[in-house]
Amino acid sequence: MNVILSLLFSGMAVTGLVVIAVIGWAANMNTLFGVVIPYIAGVTFLVGMIYRVVSSGKSPVPFRIPSTCSQQKSLPWIKYTYVDKLDNPSTKLGVWGRMILEVLFFRSLFRNTRMQFDGENIRYTSSKWLWIGAIAFHYCFLAVLIRHLRFFTNPLPWFVELTENIDGFFQFWLPTPYQSGLLLGGAVTFLLLRRLLIPQVRYISLPADYFPLFLILGIVKTGILMRYVVKVDIISIKDLTLGLVNFSPVVPETMSVFFYMHIFLVSVLFMYFPFSKLVHLGGVFLSPTRNLENNNRAVRHINPWNPELKYHTYEAYEDDFREAMIEAGLPVDKKVASTAGKE
Numbered sequence: 001m002n003v004i005l006s007l008l009f010s011g012m013a014v015t016g017l018v019v020i021a022v023i024g025w026a027a028n029m030n031t032l033f034g035v036v037i038p039y040i041a042g043v044t045f046l047v048g049m050i051y052r053v054v055s056s057g058k059s060p061v062p063f064r065i066p067s068t069c070s071q072q073k074s075l076p077w078i079k080y081t082y083v084d085k086l087d088n089p090s091t092k093l094g095v096w097g098r099m100i101l102e103v104l105f106f107r108s109l110f111r112n113t114r115m116q117f118d119g120e121n122i123r124y125t126s127s128k129w130l131w132i133g134a135i136a137f138h139y140c141f142l143a144v145l146i147r148h149l150r151f152f153t154n155p156l157p158w159f160v161e162l163t164e165n166i167d168g169f170f171q172f173w174l175p176t177p178y179q180s181g182l183l184l185g186g187a188v189t190f191l192l193l194r195r196l197l198i199p200q201v202r203y204i205s206l207p208a209d210y211f212p213l214f215l216i217l218g219i220v221k222t223g224i225l226m227r228y229v230v231k232v233d234i235i236s237i238k239d240l241t242l243g244l245v246n247f248s249p250v251v252p253e254t255m256s257v258f259f260y261m262h263i264f265l266v267s268v269l270f271m272y273f274p275f276s277k278l279v280h281l282g283g284v285f286l287s288p289t290r291n292l293e294n295n296n297r298a299v300r301h302i303n304p305w306n307p308e309l310k311y312h313t314y315e316a317y318e319d320d321f322r323e324a325m326i327e328a329g330l331p332v333d334k335k336v337a338s339t340a341g342k343e
Ligand code: HEM
Pocket: 141, 144, 147, 148, 151, 178, 180, 181, 182, 184, 219, 220, 222, 223, 224, 225, 226, 227, 228, 232, 234, 237, 241, 259, 262, 263, 266, 269
């Protein structure tokens, strides 16, 4: 799809959502936007994620297809180092090691390379920008979510307080600036600019790539506005959110229009999540290229559905077609009786 169309489509979709929130605010639809839609979003997220994970887990994996980047475990005299154990794991422990490094540190992205061609030579250089942007984005998102648990818990869990203290380390302003929220805005903007400015990435980008970025940017912007620019009534918001988790919602009489936008965009994000590329949150653990050990040389893997399957072996195939193969000039393992004597 044309880049302008993709941008227009996803930009207009997010703008439309903001307009819906404003209409809801103007019509004072506090119960719908503060209770009903967030509950629908929560249920859709949970049921959708379970459905996607279970259906993905159930899909057949007929072959052992781990992606590997180094020496496979083989005969004893062939070197199989610790790096190989991670890059080409032959045991469950190796698979876990590789998965943990991938999930926590985005290791495969860290090894990203960029191809450069100067007209004569091809050079591969290390490219870390995407890794830096992705790490910043995901860790800041996590920190923001952990801090938001303040709205849903009473008393405050220790790890929420700890995250707040670390995140608000630079107290140069009131209210204390949280680095994660501001950095999250920067990281989403970087990821968006990368899609727009690199021609190859722009070429393969679709509305499904721009929409979640715009949506998250909308959530972050309204959140930042609420914290640093327009003040919102945090006490009544906490009453609402605590009521939601205790299944006895208390709807505030008035809510800021920015809170309407924030909570509505968050609800849409949660509903959209399981049915979009964002489902990689669960999918990363389910990819057979990453969660299988490469023990092809040590273990004979038999088709689990039909171990009794009768294969048409090459020998039988040649028996069936030998004469035709010879006639066509194809090499055969065994000669037919009439030709065997002639040679
Ligand atoms: C995907 C989920 C969410 C994201 C990414 C997000 C993001 C943010 C960000 C970046 C801020 C700016 C301040 C900060 O860094 O904490 C913020 C503030 C805020 N968010 Fe969220 N938010 C999310 C979900 C929610 C939910 C479910 C609520 C419901 C209560 C909420 C209510 C608020 C409020 C009231 C503020 C202002 C906080 C203050 O003044 O201290 N957010 N949000």
